[in-house]
Amino acid sequence: MNRYQNLIFSLCYKMTGNYFTAEDLAQETFLAAYCHMDTFDGQHEKAWLCTIAMNKCLDHARKTSRHGIPEAEEALEALSDGKTVEEHLLASEVRQELKTACQKLKPPYREIALAYFYEEKSPQEIAREREENLKTVQTQIYRARAKLQKIYGKERMP
Numbered sequence: 100m101n102r103y104q105n106l107i108f109s110l111c112y113k114m115t116g117n118y119f120t121a122e123d124l125a126q127e128t129f130l131a132a133y134c135h136m137d138t139f140d141g142q143h144e145k146a147w148l149c150t151i152a153m154n155k156c157l158d159h160a161r162k163t164s165r166h167g168i169p170e171a172e173e174a175l176e177a178l179s180d181g182k183t184v185e186e187h188l189l190a191s192e193v194r195q196e197l198k199t200a201c202q203k204l205k206p207p208y209r210e211i212a213l214a215y216f217y218e219e220k221s222p223q224e225i226a227r228e229r230e231e232n233l234k235t236v237q238t239q240i241y242r243a244r245a246k247l248q249k250i251y252g253k254e255r256m257p
Contacts, residue, residue, distance in 0.1 A: 108211050
């Protein structure tokens with residue numbers, strides 16, 4: 100619960116738009132997960148919890164739509180790019196992990212990694228902004244990538 104409480108709350112809040120409803124639905128999600136722990140296969144707990152949370156939110160939306168509150172589809176209009184709420188939340192979580200990893204690097208690799216990997220700027224843009232040689236920036240990107248791979252490798256070790 101401690102590991103995924105922010106993710107589940109964020110998902111519920113994104114789907115409902117109501118802080119207090121999201122708190123209730125997040126709590127219901129963890130309660131349902133606990134009650135059905137015996138059916139869980141032990142793999143992909145994040146996806147399993149997100150699925151339970153999405154179902155709780157959709158059930159809530161169906162119940163409230165009978166009482167004049169907007170349909171779930173209207174609440175999800177912001178996600179018109181075809182991705183699911185879960186995909187959006189997982190992508191934002193991955194981006195946050197990437198930002199955190201980039202910030203662990205020492206200068207100048209920190210700034211280069213944030214600009215290239217997190218802000219998705221081209222090497223040409225970075226070189227122009229920093230008033231540096233393009234080859235220098237490309238070398239720093241290469242080295243920053245290697246340092247990030249080491250950081251991710253250490254975090255993934257049991």
